[in-house]
Amino acid sequence: MNGSMFNQIMMFHAIVSEGSITKAAQKLEVASPSVSIALKSLEEQLGLPLFTRTTRKIELTEAGHLLYKRTFNATSELSFAVESVSDLSKDPSGKVSITMPRFVYQSMFEPFYTEFCLTYPKIELEISINDAAIDILKQGIDLGIRFGDRVEEGMVARALTAPMKEALFASPEYIAQHGLPSSPEHLEQHKMIQYRFIASNQLAPLSLIKDGETLTVKTPAALVVNDTEIMIDASIKGLGIGRIVEPMVKQYFDKGSLVPVLPESWPTLSGLYVYFHKNSQKAKRVRALIDFLLEKSQR
Numbered sequence: 001m002n003g004s005m006f007n008q009i010m011m012f013h014a015i016v017s018e019g020s021i022t023k024a025a026q027k028l029e030v031a032s033p034s035v036s037i038a039l040k041s042l043e044e045q046l047g048l049p050l051f052t053r054t055t056r057k058i059e060l061t062e063a064g065h066l067l068y069k070r071t072f073n074a075t076s077e078l079s080f081a082v083e084s085v086s087d088l089s090k091d092p093s094g095k096v097s098i099t100m101p102r103f104v105y106q107s108m109f110e111p112f113y114t115e116f117c118l119t120y121p122k123i124e125l126e127i128s129i130n131d132a133a134i135d136i137l138k139q140g141i142d143l144g145i146r147f148g149d150r151v152e153e154g155m156v157a158r159a160l161t162a163p164m165k166e167a168l169f170a171s172p173e174y175i176a177q178h179g180l181p182s183s184p185e186h187l188e189q190h191k192m193i194q195y196r197f198i199a200s201n202q203l204a205p206l207s208l209i210k211d212g213e214t215l216t217v218k219t220p221a222a223l224v225v226n227d228t229e230i231m232i233d234a235s236i237k238g239l240g241i242g243r244i245v246e247p248m249v250k251q252y253f254d255k256g257s258l259v260p261v262l263p264e265s266w267p268t269l270s271g272l273y274v275y276f277h278k279n280s281q282k283a284k285r286v287r288a289l290i291d292f293l294l295e296k297s298q299r
Contacts, residue, residue: 004041005042005045006078007038008038008039008041008042008045009042009067009071009075010028010075011024011028011034011035011038011039011042012038012039012042012050012064012067012068013068013071013072013075014027014028014035015035015039015051015058016060016064016068017138017139017140019057019058020057020058021035021036021039021058039051046063046067048061048063049061049063049064050063050064050067051064072137076137076277076279077279091120091122091284092120092122092123092284092285092287092288093122093123093284093285094122094123094124094283094285095123095124095126095285096123096124096125096126096142096143096285096286096288096289097125097126097127097128097140097141097142097143098125098126098127098128098141098142098143098144098145098289099127099128099129099130099134099136099139099141099143099144099145100127100128100129100130100144100145100146101129101130101131101145101146102129102131102227102228102229103228103244103245103248104145104272105127105129106228106229106248107245107247107248108145108160108161108272108296108297109127109145112292112296113125113127116289116292119292120285120288123285123288123289125289128141130198130199131197131198131199131226132197132198132199132200133146133150133152133199135152136152136155136275136276136277137277142276142280142283142286142289143274143275143276143280143286143289143290144274144275144276145160145272145273145274145275145293146272146273146275147269147270147271147272147273148270148271148272148273149270150270151273151275152275154277155275155276155277155278156275156276156277156278156280157273157274157275158273158274158275158290158294159271159272159273159297160271160272160273160274160293160294160297161247161271161272161297162271163268163269163270163271164245164246164247164268164269164271164272165245165246165263165266165267165268165269166243166244166245166246166266166267166268166269167243167244167245167246167249167260167263167266168208168241168242168243168260168261168262168263168265168266169235169241169242169243169244169249169252169253169258169259169260169261170235170238170240170241170242170258170259170261171235171236171237171238171257171258171259172256172257172259173238174235174238174239174240174241175259177238178190180259180261181241181261181262183210183262183265184208184210184215184217184262184265185217187206187208187217187219187241187262188217188218188219188220190219190220190240190241191219191220191221191222191239191240191241192206192219192220192221192222192240192241192242192243193221193222193223193224193225193231193234193235193239193240193241193242193243194221194223194224194225195224195225195226195231195243196224196225196226197226198226203224204243206218206219206243207267208262208265208266208267209264209265209266209267210265214267219241221240222234222239222240223239223240228244228248231243231244232244232248232249232252232258235258236252236257236258241261242258245269246266274290274293274294276290
């Protein structure tokens with residue numbers, strides 16, 4: 001494959017990932033006509049259209065899907081290889097993107113990201129908050145943080161935390177009015193603050209441990225939220241029993257503004273991991289963020 005075709009395929013991949021020629025040009029920092037010309041030339045060489053175009057959107061044809069699938073790993077490997085060699089002679093620089101759920105940002109990343117930006121002023125950090133498990137390769141994101149059992153197959157993963165409990169809690173005012181549940185089944189007489197997953201639009205099931213067995217408990221809802229801050233706030237205000245990973249509410253337990261509910265029944269969740277494609281860590285800008293996260297997690 002000559003250099004010209006390689007450039008055309010790279011532009012083709014940018015169009016796929018960005019969803020339009022204009023956005024691809026912005027990402028590649030070239031003029032839109034250059035991307036259009038490269039795509040047209042690639043289609044002429046292949047003798048097939050790679051996209052169907054309308055005034056509102058651009059979609060891959062069957063040939064486009066096949067080309068994207070067959071060239072994805074090769075282009076990614078080559079891009080990372082070129083960047084890793086180029087990195088040898090300079091300080092970490094360029095764009096680094098990371099995705100994580102909101103509670104991870106609040107508990108792990110918010111206290112430290114300013115320090116990272118100041119330590120590496122040539123790196124442009126992009127933070128994406130997303131509770132859904134996404135394909136970071138297809139989305140063009142360098143790193144992700146997720147529970148270990150939700151990390152995509154084929155990714156390299158490094159542990160940031162030990163396994164943790166999913167805590168149940170309520171305010172002292174709620175307990176004074178409604179009493180403290182004595183068993184998982186007793187929760188059916190209480191109102192929960194339910195969490196709805198943004199991606200699936202499903203309510204998170206409530207699983208608890210009793211006598212070494214896992215059981216799912218159905219409870220009335222006092223409120224349904226899709227944000228961890230609202231979960232904590234609504235619990236403190238006495239609307240119902242909340243649930244979230246224990247590290248996020250430990251400070252409220254210590255202060256007494258929230259009280260643990262059925263701690264002996266809390267399920268254990270996988271620890272949090274930073275994960276990335278095997279070639280990503282070859283880029284100095286990405287490795288800098290990986291090492292930074294691992295260092296902070298050990299404190």
